[in-house]
Amino acid sequence: MAGLIQKRRSTIAEINVIPLVDIVLVLLIIFMITAPLLKEGIDVNLPKAKGKAIEETEKINIVITKEGKIFVNDRLTNIETLPTILSTYKDTQATVLLKADKDVSYGVVVEVMGEIKASGIERIGMITEPKEIR
16 A cells, blocks of 8 residues: 555636626626617607606506607507597596607697597696706
């Protein structure tokens, strides 16, 4: 037994950080590319006004863009088909949340509000930006 030479093996206790850095950089690139795509909704410039928050109920989101396009729950529609879409919500206790660009014609907003009322929906909320307090 004396003829056997015992070798002591030492273990390397280092963490190889190069694969970790590679993964982090790839994830960073993925997030940088996808972050702008996560912005949902239709771009409208809302007017500023004072008001209180709306309580959580079933909501129908109606957006009127600067060009006068009408979106119901992010689906493009027009003023002629709006009554048939809204009539499906007549028996629910849904609240219509109306977002209109501040540069859109007042007549278009009133016409859409008239169609909402004519469809039998009584609860309408106007969405605005909070007014800055000075």
